[in-house]
Amino acid sequence: MKIQLALDRLTIPEAIRLTRLVESDIDWIEVGTSLIKEFGMESVREIKKAFPHKTILADTKTMDNAKYEGEISFTAGADIITVMGNAPKVTIETCLEMARIHQKRVMIDLLNTSSEQLKSLLTMKDAIFCLHISKDEQELSGKNEWKNNEISAADPAPMHTIAAAGGITIDSLPKLLAGGIDIAIIGSAITKAANPSEAAKQFKQLAKGGVIINE
Template sequence: MKLQTAIDRLTLEEAVAKARLLDGQTDIIEMGTSLVKDYGNEAIRQFRQAVQKSTLLVDEKTIDEGAYEFRQGFENGADILTVMGAASKATLATCYEVAQTYHKTMMIDLMEVSAEKLQQIADFDDAIYCLHHSTDRKDVMNPSDTVAEFHQQLPHIKRLAIAGGIDLAGAKALAEQGLTEIVIVGSKIMKAADITAAVQSFKEVL
């Protein structure tokens, strides 16, 4: 099971320094959406220079212009790019084709995707499907229950990630369950007094 650490809502200089610190400590370093919006492709290039050992995911959250955004993301250094599951099937197919061409990976963000839409987009064999609980929602997600429900509905999807307020207890439950490829953690690591120690704690339970 892999740990993805999300770096978000910082200045570019601060974010790149955090990425350099965590390179090789966490399996995947995520350049968060705020950094994409604030600094664009320059941020991807700087993250790529800082991240040499970990996989680099850029949380583009593409919802249209899929070919252009995915080409730009991969050419500037991303290993994994995200597209919203709410996008059209045509956009998802285009993003997937670009990812395959570049020998890279597409992650589909399933935030607020209905069961009906999920059935329509469940056929991208090499994509990672990401269960994502919105930060703006006030309710709390039980990660292992969420994964179990998803797996019951779509057992053929093997590449699964989950994000949204996951703490050590949630990560441990996911590890024991054994159905998730990637556990995504943001604030529980990035707001810790010692972020490298926090990463190590999550790696130990995973």
Template sequence: MNLDALSFPIVQISLDVTSLDEALETAALAVDAGVDWLEAGTPLLLAHGLRAVEALRQRFPEHPIVADLKTMDGGYLETEMMAKAGANLVVVMGRAHEATIRRVVDAGRDFGVKVMGDNLAATDRVACARWMEDLGVDFIVHHIGYDERRLIAGLSPLDELDAVVRAVSIPVQAVGGLSIRQAIECPARGAPLVVIGAPLVIDADEFKPAAAAGLREVLTEICREIRKTQRSMFNSQVASRKSQVASRKAESER
């Protein structure tokens, strides 16, 4: 599965559930609706280990799978294990030591998986994103966490999204309690990796699929709205940002 030449925007569903059967059922609905990537969420991995990744790979052989283990240490081994289970993308935390991020990137290259760098809980999320790109990650996850959103009302990954997008030349994903409209707007703000999860399709309190009827219809509409924008526009945006970041780096090295 080649992830070196992607067309944007990309829609990903976060399977943050604890039942493997529910994860597979929700993934099937999502695939029917047009979702591109399937994420084995952290609760699912804690409940079932890498067997969850293996089950998703067996059921959906053509869809990229994100293993959201949130690696903090043991970067090479964890990445190797996730890759061998069938993951195409892994997540390393920006709060991890530089050595861990480098080892995840090394393993990603050795085992053919892409690396998503997550700036959850970073004291400076913009600087963290830039730093992770310098260390070699392939994507940035700009993330406001589940507990953080409940402690501090009004937080949103949209707050610093523009600054993060300007700071890096790699694709960005905004994560953390977005509404349907906010998720749909992310590509227009330069974040072409759109993740759909809690509270849109996953119950954020019970970690089960949302009980509301018409889940497939909701996902279909989200995918349709997101793809109204020409994919070529995002490829041009990424190329432009790469040029801008390269120019800034060259200037700073003089």
């Protein structure tokens, strides 16, 4: 399992400083939607410049204007962009085409995606699929089950790469690992931890199938 660090509600310097603390124990770096909305593509450029050897995901959550958003994201240094699963099919297909042109990848965020939409998406074998519990759902309803129609944490489609996001903790990670999740997207459990470096180490140990060793 890969660990994707989600950077949200930070300044660019704060995001870079924090990532340096945990760099050795995370695989992918997500430039969160909040950074992109507040600081634009400069956030992607600066984080790619700081971590050129890491896979950088720009969480654009594209719903429209896919050619433009794909172009500016990949040009800024993103290796992966996100598109919403409930976006028009042509938008998702355009994101995938832009990724092919730039030799990059696309993650489809399945938040609020219907069963009918999902059936169509499952034919897109080049995409990464993300099971996502929104921050609002976490805070207002306490939802913590990573399920989305036919794809779930317990039974992911074997031909696809599956990610999970939204309130993942040390306690919930083993369930995702047992369910065959390929990428755990972790934000505040690392970024808001008293000791981010130690938290990242613990997540990495579990992601490798190990146990937490407290020194």
